[in-house]
Amino acid sequence: MVSAGVDVGSVATKVVILDGRRTVLAREVSPTGPHGDRIARELFQRALRESGLSEGDVCATVATGYGRRRVDFASQVVTEISACAKGLRWSVESSGASCLAIDLGGQDTKVILLSPDGSVEDFVMNDKCAAGTGKFLEVMAASLQVKLDDLPMLARKARQPVRINSTCTVFAESEVISLLSEGRSVEDIVAGLHLSIAERIAAMAMGFGRQETVYFCGGGAKNEGLRTALAEKLGAKVVVPDQPQFVNALGAAIIALEEISQGGG
Ligand SMILES: Nc1ncnc2c1ncn2[C@@H]1O[C@H](COP(=O)(O)OP(=O)(O)OP(=O)(O)O)[C@@H](O)[C@H]1O
Numbered sequence: 001m002v003s004a005g006v007d008v009g010s011v012a013t014k015v016v017i018l019d020g021r022r023t024v025l026a027r028e029v030s031p032t033g034p035h036g037d038r039i040a041r042e043l044f045q046r047a048l049r050e051s052g053l054s055e056g057d058v059c060a061t062v063a064t065g066y067g068r069r070r071v072d073f074a075s076q077v078v079t080e081i082s083a084c085a086k087g088l089r090w091s092v093e094s095s096g097a098s099c100l101a102i103d104l105g106g107q108d109t110k111v112i113l114l115s116p117d118g119s120v121e122d123f124v125m126n127d128k129c130a131a132g133t134g135k136f137l138e139v140m141a142a143s144l145q146v147k148l149d150d151l152p153m154l155a156r157k158a159r160q161p162v163r164i165n166s167t168c169t170v171f172a173e174s175e176v177i178s179l180l181s182e183g184r185s186v187e188d189i190v191a192g193l194h195l196s197i198a199e200r201i202a203a204m205a206m207g208f209g210r211q212e213t214v215y216f217c218g219g220g221a222k223n224e225g226l227r228t229a230l231a232e233k234l235g236a237k238v239v240v241p242d243q244p245q246f247v248n249a250l251g252a253a254i255i256a257l258e259e260i261s262q263g264g265g
């Protein structure tokens with residue numbers, strides 16, 4: 001019994017192939033670009049080749065993410081919130097209590113309260129503006145002419161993180177340029193940008209009350225500087241599951257396995 005989860009995100013498309021014991025057989029990621037449907041199919045084929053399988057071996061495929069309705073080979077579509085809840089509950093050890101999950105994607109940020117059984121109790125989403133998202137960091141990294149991968153290392157070298165006052169990405173970019181012309185270091189600016197995103201997310205999470213542990217996933221969770229800033233602003237331990245960018249695709253693949261065992265595949 002094999003299933004697939006396809007997450008067509010606004011920035012990156014992810015595919016996970018799972019066997020019946022929920023072991024990951026393959027995972028693939030690539031930028032979504034303007035042809036999400038084509039990329040999803042290409043990644044699916046690539047993941048099948050990697051697992052030594054053919055399309056006929058996959059009993060059910062569930063799609064999620066912005067472009068989920070464009071995945072014509074999926075048997076079901078689910079929201080990113082449902083996929084994230086499922087994937088996260090599987091990825092981290094349950095403490096038997098409700099817990100908070102943050103999914104920092106390229107275009108939006110979701111804060112999800114999960115019940116002990118993994119269902120979604122409540123959630124908030126920032127999907128109107130790029131501030132506080134992965135896109136915000138991408139724009140700022142481009143202005144600073146640094147690579148996304150180098151942001152954590154730069155933030156670690158900061159001596160006095162700057163305060164970024166603008167809440168809008170476009171204005172924040174102008175602010176960053178002004179700070180550079182005032183002689184502030186790239187390191188201090190990067191640390192300030194992490195704190196600015198973390199502050200935005202902490203404001204979203206505040207409504208759910210104080211948490212001891214918060215789970216952090218999505219592509220943004222690959223940035224260790226952001227994890228540290230989040231821990232500081234939330235006053236909580238921030239736990240990043242293995243392969244954080246694939247959590248929603250994994251959740252979709254688990255939902256597909258459940259569909260098969262319920263006789264739908
Ligand atoms: N190596 C990296 N270091 C830091 N950040 C990264 C790295 N790789 C990806 N990212 C961030 O992850 C983001 C993409 O994450 P993800 O794949 O979860 O987004 P998405 O699912 O396409 O977006 P959305 O959920 O908003 O539709 C990028 O915008 C980038 O900021």
Ligand SMILES: [Mg+2]
Nearest residue numbers: 009065080105
């Ligand atoms: Mg996403």
